[in-house]
Amino acid sequence: MEAKVLVLNQDYQAISVCSPQRAFTLCYLQKAEMLDHYPHLSLRSISRQYNYPSIIRLYTYVKVPYRKVSLSRINVFRRDGYECQYCGARTNLTIDHVLPRSRGGRDTWENLATACHDCNTRKGNKTPGEACMPLLHEPFRPSFIMFLSNFTPRLHDNWRPYLMM
Ligand SMILES: [Zn+2]
Structure with missing residues (x-):
């Protein structure tokens, strides 16, 4: 291409x-x-x-x-290249709240990251720092x-x- x-x-x-x-x-x-x-x-x-x-x-x-991208599960996956942002896995993908929802983490581009089921479970109610699971890329708002x-x-x-x- x-x-x-x-x-x-x-x-x-x-x-x-x-x-x-x-x-x-x-x-x-x-x-x-x-x-x-x-x-x-x-x-x-x-x-x-x-x-x-x-x-x-x-x-x-x-x-x-001005055109913006709507915040949706699929669009978070697309932004992250369909890759777990903790381990790079490409299967069993879920959406992780970087700052957990139970601790006030919101549904925003900056707080949502693609995570495989295993990483999401392992991270649980911790931040990436607390869980010692650094993000591969910092989540960001994508442009159109x-x-x-x-x-x-x-x-x-x-x-x-x-x-x-
Ligand atoms: Zn993972």
Whole structure:
């Protein structure tokens, strides 16, 4: 599958994802600047080789409606790449309250994490610190773009700063 390009608005807000060809054209026409590229990939014409864009920024501000991702079980799984955030297991997944519900932990993006049944049971009514079970990734509120692009944290580390706002 070809690597996608993250498109930032003039004010550095992530607004969409596009193909590398489209991104290259926008840069070529001086409608956007290339902020980052994939180091191991390149775009080729017959005679030349070009950087393969990873992030571009538009020179002109574009108005876009604010869209947010609804908090649901499936969306927490998607954010976490269907992986237990304690041991990395991919089966018997449940939703864990990082700060347990019995201790005032709420249903928020920052307090919910994917956990396999075993880890969830082992953690019980403790915090990750008390249970000595550090999280693989700190839970965060995902942006709409992240879902649009089927973003996985491991593949697009350089996109992260723009998607966790
Ligand atoms: Zn686990």
